[in-house]
Amino acid sequence: MPEQTTGPRPTLEAVAARAGVSRATASRVVNGGAGVRPPLVEKVRRAVDELGYVPNHAARTLVTRRNGAVAVIIAEPEFRIFSDPFFEQQVRGISRELTAHDAQLVLLWVEGPGDHDRIARYLGGGHVDGALAFSLHNDDALPAVIDRTRIPVVYGGRPAPGTSPAVPFVDCDNRGGAREAVRHLVDLGRRNIAHISGPDDQTSAIDRLHGYRDVLIDADPTLLSRGDFTEESGARAMAELLDRRPDVDAVFVANDLMASGALLTLRERGVRVPEDVAVVGFDDMASVVRRTSPSLTTVHQDIEDMGRLMVKLLMRLLDGTGPASPASVITPTSLVLRDSA
Template identity: 45%
Template sequence: MEPQGQARKRPTIRDVAAAAGVSRGTVSRVINGGHWVSPGALAAVEEAIKTTGYSMNQHARSLATGRSNSVAFLLTEAQHLLFEDPNFSILLRGAAQALAARGMPLLLMVAGTPDEQKQVLDYVGAGHVDGVLLISSHAGSPVLRSLVRQEIPTIACGIPLGFESTVGHVAADDLGGGRRMTRHLLDTGRTRVATITGPLDTPGGRLRLEGYRTELGDAYDETLVAHGDYTRQGGTAAMRELLERRPDLDAVFVASDLMATGAMQVLRESGRRVPEDVAVGGFDDSGLAATLDPALTTMRQPFERISAEMVRLLLDVVDGADPATITLPTSLVVRDSA
């Protein structure tokens, strides 16, 4: 029994080795990746780590492996969007949970301005993180270009436009989702279906529009298309533009739920009822859609799985694997707006 008030000694590699019946060198190899260790010894060391309560000092691990044992969640948008757009917070939470299960911390970084981008790239380039989860990349992004040039392991959320063959990514099926929502609006009997796109320098902006256009075929009409920026204000401005140009529209596919909130407000202000006069469909289903009045019909992205797969692919790249890509299906969630 330990003397009262005396703290229990922290277990060491020596304690783990004694419990497992192996050398300290074998324990060290297990801790640093398990290379050149027999299955029997590996199992014995892992069990000994559990029974002794051993936990390696992260600084010591970094010195031994040359790694930081941390990952950056890098959002290349203005800071306020981290709080206004629920998609980002869900992706952040999912990535943090996936890394916590592996005993690794997640560093949140926002690089929406040139100064922020330089600071982040200097930090990442100095080796303070092992890799980057890149969120909301735009075509021609100097951040992505720099990450590739510095050979920093990176996995993008969405197709990294311009770097499709060199940077791994996890994406929702934006094109298929755009087609499915457009078809749903047509199936409700609407004949003048408009769309508010996302930014056309983003994969979601391009592919959701392509899905809309493909589903309409010969009925596609440029006058029913307005461009947004994934913000509430962008949805407001685009909806006003559409109503001015095509006051006869009877449905609108909005490429994000946040933009749809602005669009629905404009429709109400114009005296149009949703869905009686104008049916509205969104894209995301990150929690916002169900809170709107009327509740928003939308395409659901599997955000939790996107986060988990991004973490898995990134850690594979950090360990030397080639970049991989995954496209996950979206699903239609029908509510009151359409």
């Protein structure tokens, strides 16, 4: 039972005194107890309990130069990035893995270029051991700002080509997943397979488009329509597609939200899914997939796991363990067959 003295917090010195050992031995015990004989370990442990000792983090950081904290940089270029379920899952994965590593999550919310200076100062100030960031728009200046601080960083999502040559990142196999989706439509015997792509300044959208093209090497350009990853844009893109190519019999949509919009348009127009037009999405986002009708066949990716992998990669970077070169991770995707294709 910790002594509830209201005084200053006990120091290692106090613990050592109480246990009848030196500060060094007490320190060893507190940090795992390797190389200390069991009876002494026991004595120190008891002293720690009795005193309610908690190590002083600042003092430890001062000498070890490690502060057990990782920054998660959340940029909010336009709207609600935070309330995005995608983001939530990824941050949850990060949080869990960080906890497993006994590290803290420092949230850096970037609202615009005006914050870049502050962020750079913070990252460069040695407050955190490393950073986790997300690749957003290709034209974002943030990656360069982060890069300049020379702090270890891992990205979620493949960064834009312009970014520093080889920053480590974790991304799902967007291209491969897209290929699988399109191949499935081909196997279904569909002939006029369209694609509704995402914004062309996001690598995930680009990669998915590439995957589509990999399979349909000379797909007619009229089978391509672009959205911006929102439900409304998916509905609009589908309408355009239908107007342009009434013979379309399948669509691979770059994300579930747009696929949901496309499904709405198809229903409005009395087009049967999957009989007339088969639809495949991407993401396998529970909240979307559940409520579409028919239920959406889509490409699944384990977002939470990607968050965890980001942390693991960063930790390996920090430990100096593992490959010095920034080995990125591409996680596999899998096609989940439901009713829409």
